[in-house]
Amino acid sequence: MPTSMTTAEAITLATDVLVNWVWPVEAAPPAPDRLDVTLKEPKELIPMVTALRVQRLGYLSAITGLDLGPEDGRLEILYQFCVAAAVITIRVPIPREDATIQSLTDLIPGAEPYERELSEMFGVTVVGMRNPLRLYLPDDWPEGVYPLRKDFDPSVLHNHHKEQSDAAAED
Amino acid sequence: MKFGMMFKDVSGALFKKPFTENYPAEPTETPDRLRGSLVWDPDSCTGCGLCARDCPAMAIEIEVIDKKAKHYQMTYHIDRCTFCGQCVESCNQGSLVMEGGEWELASLSREPFTEVGERPPLVVEETE
Amino acid sequence: MQPQKTEQFTVPIGPQHPALKEPSSFLISVDGEVVTNAIVRLGYAHRGIEKATESRTYVQNLYLLERICGICSHIHGTAFAMGVERLAGVEVPPRAQAIRLIIAELERIHSHMLWLGVGAHQGGFDALFMFSWRDRETVMDLLESISGNRVNYSANVLGGVKFDLTAAHIGDILKALDYLEERTHHYLKVVTTDASFLQRTRGIGTMTRHQAEVLGAIGPTARASGVLRDVRIEAPYGAYVDHPVTTITDDRGDLEARFAVRIKELFESYRLIREVLDDLPPGDIKTRVKRKIPEGEAAFRVEAPRGELFYFIKSDGTDIPSRVKVRTPTICNMTSVVKLAVGHQLADVPMILAGIDPCFSCNDRMVRVNRNNGSDGWTWEQLRQHGIEYYKQRSQDYDPLVVG
Incomplete structure (x- = not known):
């Protein structure tokens, strides 16, 4: 039973699985009950999540989604897995301009709403949804406008709706 | 398995008074801590503006007209207020009270919903 | 109409109250009376709260986040306040923790009572609905006398709580709990023995333990399928560290189990409140938290009445958060509704939906569109025409059905 695992055991197991991976990853424990693993490339996500699933480590x-801002030019996607009090975070930095990530729905069907939310709010293309x-x-939300990005400008919506209502008035 | 498990409740209720209150025909009892519209005590206010800064609904405006004479004006937009009580919490001087304030605030127009209070300027005595 | 190739028919349910009096839309494909597919569309109560947190201070956000949901407002405030306190490295006085727990459990009681009523109403059992809501008023009155508000109690401040419990409050709570306990025994008996109601709940919407794990169900919905998932036990926070909770699980996984689990949880809440009140720590109820929160990230989980509530707060060292992510329990359980509805009668869909205790305003948080298009509103005819166009786009043709 994965739920009978204690927090410390979960962190140890996750460290064992994720940090001692075949290719090196950056990892940091910001708190005793947390483990943050930063991936170098988005394609490492699926093997890492599979590893967690095989160990039945958390859900x-x-x-x-985190937008690090237009200056930084990156988005960061955080996949948070919880087991007991432990929060295991897989952090995937992706470029802002070409934000693409693999879908987890084949591994975790429950991820679907989260991914739909991520793609519409941050403009991340989730492949395989x-x-x-x-x-x-x-x-009628305008295409290419992603509200949770830092450079989102609400006046875009105002203009968009104005155009729409003008177009409707002409009809 | 049984039938009509709630029958006793339902039939018993026929012989009881209604549970609901006959408001507004009969006034309803309110608890002491009920938060109503904000009451400002101009005498103790120092015009620090913490209440206005912390207000999540931007319902309070404090304008310092003359700092030396401790002349402040406070504008309270009751229609924006969410009655969360953070201003009372933020005020170091205890100049704001919400408990026991007016709570029957329905109205047909928006006009009565902005209250302007003013602290009269102190008469600064000339020392020379 | 032309006979179609397949006998599939799509029934749109919602956006106007699909089961609860809250908006959400389901496209349910049916073959006769049997559901073959379900698609969910949320966002009708979308208010842009997550984005709005990025332009307000931590103090202001506390009240904004509390308004995500009217039913579980306290738990949202608690999750945010505790997350911020963790970032600030502030230790909250034990009395404040205890009061937070008491209000959270009272809130759980009123939320479960509300759900019991809604669930019964969906099943056509309006007597149970009305009486359970009558008894729910007892809790609402308690919360009102403690906090001054029936909903959105605003009990939390950063670093503690706003109000203390007096001896009179404690007496009132204990008296009310005795009454509620007696009533809850009665309701448990009703939902587990009333023959007409059991026909609507027994064996309906069954979710196996494996399904619950795979679909990511949480809270009472998961516990009714035998999955022990309760943040109060897995990751105790605040006063739950000293006052452990016993989890109630049920292996059956159907609607009856969901009713039973939630009602049995009420007894656990009564016990817990009595235990905490018995041993209420003395002392302060708040401590000072600086306005500027140190840089860092905090993930905080709490157990809302509907399941695990997840908060992620990122601070950049100012008094305004850089990002607040809220993952509410309903969104996790929504996947299970869509899956469970398949194979059931169409008439059971509202019951299955109500079974997870959905809260759409919890679900829908993020962006609000302020439509300043300057029009004077729509005439009835325009509105009707828009409705027809709208459903046409969604492959529903109602044109022939319109009368006059």
């Missing part, structure tokens, strides 16, 4: 609690439709944003 996917959240996928958090079964249902790429919008989850939260309205049907």
